[in-house]
Amino acid sequence: MEILYAVAEAAPFVKVGGLADVAYGLPRALRALGHDVRVILPRYRTINGSAYDLRPLRPPLPVPLGLTGETRLVEIEVSEATGVPTYFIWEEHYFGRDEVYGYPDDPQRFIFFCRAVLAFMRHINWRPQVLHGNDWHTGFLFLWLATAGRRDRFYRPIATVFTIHNMAYQGITGDALLAFGGIHEHVERLEVEPPGHVNWLARGIAHADVVNTVSPRYAREILTPEFGFGLEPLLQRRADRLFGILNGLDPEAWDPRSDPALAARFDAETLERRAENKRAAQHAFGLPLREEVPLFALIGRLIEQKGVDLLLETADALFARGIQVAILGTGMPEYEAAFAQWPSRFPGQASVRIAFDEELSRLLYGGADVFLMPSKFEPCGLGQMIAMRYGALPLVHAVGGLADTVRDVSQEDGTGFVFAPFTGEAFLAAVDRALALYRDPAAWRVIQRRAMAQDFSWAASARAYEDLYRRAIAWHNP
Numbered sequence: 008m009e010i011l012y013a014v015a016e017a018a019p020f021v022k023v024g025g026l027a028d029v030a031y032g033l034p035r036a037l038r039a040l041g042h043d044v045r046v047i048l049p050r051y052r053t054i055n056g057s058a059y060d061l062r063p064l065r066p067p068l069p070v071p072l073g074l075t076g077e078t079r080l081v082e083i084e085v086s087e088a089t090g091v092p093t094y095f096i097w098e099e100h101y102f103g104r105d106e107v108y109g110y111p112d113d114p115q116r117f118i119f120f121c122r123a124v125l126a127f128m129r130h131i132n133w134r135p136q137v138l139h140g141n142d143w144h145t146g147f148l149f150l151w152l153a154t155a156g157r158r159d160r161f162y163r164p165i166a167t168v169f170t171i172h173n174m175a176y177q178g179i180t181g182d183a184l185l186a187f188g189g190i191h192e193h194v195e196r197l198e199v200e201p202p203g204h205v206n207w208l209a210r211g212i213a214h215a216d217v218v219n220t221v222s223p224r225y226a227r228e229i230l231t232p233e234f235g236f237g238l239e240p241l242l243q244r245r246a247d248r249l250f251g252i253l254n255g256l257d258p259e260a261w262d263p264r265s266d267p268a269l270a271a272r273f274d275a276e277t278l279e280r281r282a283e284n285k286r287a288a289q290h291a292f293g294l295p296l297r298e299e300v301p302l303f304a305l306i307g308r309l310i311e312q313k314g315v316d317l318l319l320e321t322a323d324a325l326f327a328r329g330i331q332v333a334i335l336g337t338g339m340p341e342y343e344a345a346f347a348q349w350p351s352r353f354p355g356q357a358s359v360r361i362a363f364d365e366e367l368s369r370l371l372y373g374g375a376d377v378f379l380m381p382s383k384f385e386p387c388g389l390g391q392m393i394a395m396r397y398g399a400l401p402l403v404h405a406v407g408g409l410a411d412t413v414r415d416v417s418q419e420d421g422t423g424f425v426f427a428p429f430t431g432e433a434f435l436a437a438v439d440r441a442l443a444l445y446r447d448p449a450a451w452r453v454i455q456r457r458a459m460a461q462d463f464s465w466a467a468s469a470r471a472y473e474d475l476y477r478r479a480i481a482w483h484n485p
C-alpha cells in the first residue's frame with residue numbers, strides 16, 4: 008500500500024511528546040511489512056538539517072493561501088535518515104520559530120501545513136491510497152478532502168485514517184479560518200461545534216473514513232463524558248468507524264542490555280546488576296545511596312493529565328512510608344513550583360529535577376524500583392512500557408493504555424500495580440501493595456522478569472494498522 012503519514016512532530020527530528028515516537032516507530036514498522044509509507048511534517052527551524060541529511064527537493068512548491076488564488080512558494084526537503092522517506096515543509100513565517108506549539112496562530116500554521124501536504128501530493132504526482140493524519144493539527148485535511156477535494160479527480164480516490172493521540176487538545180477556532188483554508192462553500196456545523204466555530208479535532212473525527220486511538224481501552228473511554236472532552240456525542244455517532252490500536256515500543260532504542268546511559272547493562276538473567284544503576288541514580292539525584300530503600304520514579308510532563316495532583320495530595324503519607332522519590336520532568340509552572348519544595352520538605356527522600364534529560368531518564372528507568380504513572384487519563388503512554396522493559400515495576404491508574412499494558416500483581420500474570428478509582432486512598436493502597444511485594448525479593452524478581460518479557464514491539468501494531476488501512480480503502484470506495 009502507499010500511505011502518506013502527516014504529523015506535527017516526528018522523532019528523531021523534532022520531539023515534544025509521545026506523538027513523535029509513534030511517528031518514528033509506526034512508519035518504520037509498516038515499511039518492514041513492505042508498504043510504501045512516507046512521512047510529512049513541517050520543517051521547524053530547530054531541526055538540524057545536516058545531522059539528518061535533509062536535501063532540497065526541486066522545484067519549490069506553491070501553496071495556496073486564502074480564497075484568492077494567491078500562493079506562497081515553500082521549500083520541500085527530504086531525508087532518508089530513518090529509513091522512511093520523510094518530507095519537510097519549510098515556510099519561514101509559520102515554522103521559523105523556536106517551539107513546535109504554543110503560538111496564538113497555531114491553527115493557521117497547521118492549516119497552512121495541511122494545504123501544503125495536499126498540494127505536495129499533486130506536485131510530485133504521487134497519490135497515496137491512504138492519507139493518515141494525526142491529532143487536530145491535521146484535521147483540516149479531512150474537511151478539505153470531504154468537501155473541495157471531492158470534486159477533484161486527483162484527490163477523490165484517497166482514503167483517510169485519522170488517529171487521535173489525545174482528546175484534550177482539540178484546536179477550536181473561529182470559522183473565518185475556513186476561508187483561510189480555501190473552503191468557500193457552506194460547511195455544515197457539527198453538533199459539537201459552538202456556533203461560528205470550527206473544532207479541528209472534531210473535523211478529523213467527522214470526516215475521516217476511519218478513526219482510531221492509541222489503545223483499545225481509550226477508544227471505549229472516549230465515548231463517555233468523563234474522557235470524551237465534549238466530543239462524545241460525535242464519537243458515538245461514528246462508533247462503527249472507531250478503533251483502538253496500542254502503540255508499540257522500539258525495542259532497539261530501549262534495550263537495557265545495550266543502553267549506554269546505564270551505569271550497568273543488564274537483562275532478565277542479570278537483574279542483580281540493576282543495583283549499580285540504582286546507586287548511580289541515587290547519586291545523580293543527590294539521594295542517600297541506600298539499596299534497601301525502595302526508589303520510586305516519576306518521569307514525564309508535569310501536567311494535570313499525568314495525575315501529579317495525587318502525588319502532591321498524598322505527599323505526607325507517601326514519604327511517611329520511608330521511600331525515596333525521584334522526579335524528572337518539566338511542565339506547568341504551578342506543578343514545577345510545588346514539586347520544587349519537596350526536597351526541603353522531605354530531605355534525603357525526595358529529589359526533583361525540573362528538566363527534560365533523556366540520558367538521566369534512562370538511568371532512572373534502569374535503577375528505580377517502582378515507576379509512577381498515576382495519569383488521570385492516558386491514551387496510550389510510553390513510560391510504563393519502557394519501565395517494564397527496564398525492570399522498574401509500573402504503578403498506574405487503571406485507564407487507557409495503562410490498563411491495556413499493565414496487570415496488577417494481585418492477578419495472575421501481574422506485571423505491576425494498578426489502582427482505581429482516581430483517589431489518594433486507592434493510590435496509597437497500590438503503593439502499599441508495592442512495598443509489601445518489595446519485602447519479598449524473590450517474588451519481586453518474578454514480577455520483574457515477567458514485566459521485562461512483555462512484547463510491545465511495533466510489528467503487531469503495524470499489522471493492525473494494515474487492517475485499518477484496508478477498511479478505510481473499502482469504505483472509501485464501496
Ligand code: GLC
Nearest residue numbers: 025026172221385386387388
Ligand atoms: C499523547 C498521549 C499519550 C500517547 C501519545 C502517543 O501524548 O497523551 O498517552 O502515548 O500521545 O500516542
